[in-house]
Amino acid sequence: MSLTQKVIQNITTPGKYQDKYGLALRVSPKGSKAWIVRYTFDGERRDDGLGKFPDVSLAEARETAMAIRLSARKGIDPRADRERAKEVANSAFTFEDDANAFIERHRHDWSTEHAHQWEASFRDHVYPIIGKKAVCIIDTKIVISVLDPIWRTKSVTARRVRNRIERVLDYSKTLGHRDGENPARWRGHLQNVMTKFTPAPTPLESMSYIALPGFMRRLEDEDSRAARCLQFLILTGCRTSEAMGALWSEIDWEHSIWRIPAERMKGKEEHEIPLSQAALTVLKEVGTRGKSDYIFANRNYTGEMANNTLRRLMEKLGEPYTVHGFRATFRTWLQEKTDFSNELCETALAHVVGNITQRAYTRGKQLEKRRPMMDKWARFAVERMQPPVPRQGMNPVLASRTPILKPLQPFS
Structure with a gap:
């Protein structure tokens, strides 16, 4: 029946x-x-x-x-008829379509900076070659055509690009948009074709804290929003994405605190940073308040600056250090020049302190204990700065401002 x-x-x-x-x-x-x-x-x-x-x-x-x-x-x-119909249906899904969908699906679990890195690597190295190709036709030869131009010249980037292509193609297969083995797989596949990596010279991770005051003087002479952002990053010990995405709504002027919401933090927990007078001065001088939600907005005031802006500023200044390395500079100075506890130092960097049980019973932000730490760091970082000489054609807001610090007591 x-x-x-x-x-x-x-x-x-x-x-x-x-x-x-x-x-x-x-x-x-x-x-x-x-x-x-x-x-x-x-x-x-x-x-x-x-x-x-x-x-x-x-x-x-x-x-x-x-x-x-x-x-x-x-x-x-x-069977052949259904296979042809499936191929026609799958041809509607391009690599760029599935890559964007993959990024959006994972964006909530990633930091803003990590998502930017995925998007930038695909935009610069992948989409121009295979972005419009159907994922169902991407094979080993096509993957190699993406990797070859950067394999020797940008070896670290090439390794990341290969891994990201592999993950997107796995995602496409899971959705039924393609069949067969993953042509971007390394072990037992591309490793048989591509030469071994010859790592390119990489930037030194962090600047010595001894050199920091001199570098801060050079930053003070830079008439750009990027320079103000980098000053703020150094003075607060925050991550690059946290500084570049900082919003005016996150600043508590009454209590001199910067509250970074959980969704913008790597650890997905709200982080509060006591703001030194030097950090507050940077905020008052940046010139975007009332024009943009973003403190360090782009030229059009419509969003944050491009994610490589601070790295390009470092290159312009001839410094071989990473921007992220300033957190290590801060941490080394804390360890070698202060008596603050390890727990307090790690909390200042928004690092996880203690095990799960210990964290359950330690919920305070220790803000008042950390405030002297941030003040002392600011005094050290800008202790020998002199008032800048106004330059012809300089931004009027910056030309009329006071230096980050007026004369201070020598650091001890």
């Missing part, structure tokens, strides 16, 4: 239940239900799966079963 929706829902006994048009419902011992259709093509009897119930309804399964048996009677191979 023919199946009905109600009958199917009530079936619990494992077995095979026949319908019409060669269609049958197979029920597994675990209770899952799947459609199969039996037909004969070129003298061969076949059983093809049509999907699980209820993902594929009874009406849909019957319609597909009829179409398959009709194709077989006409001498058309149903």
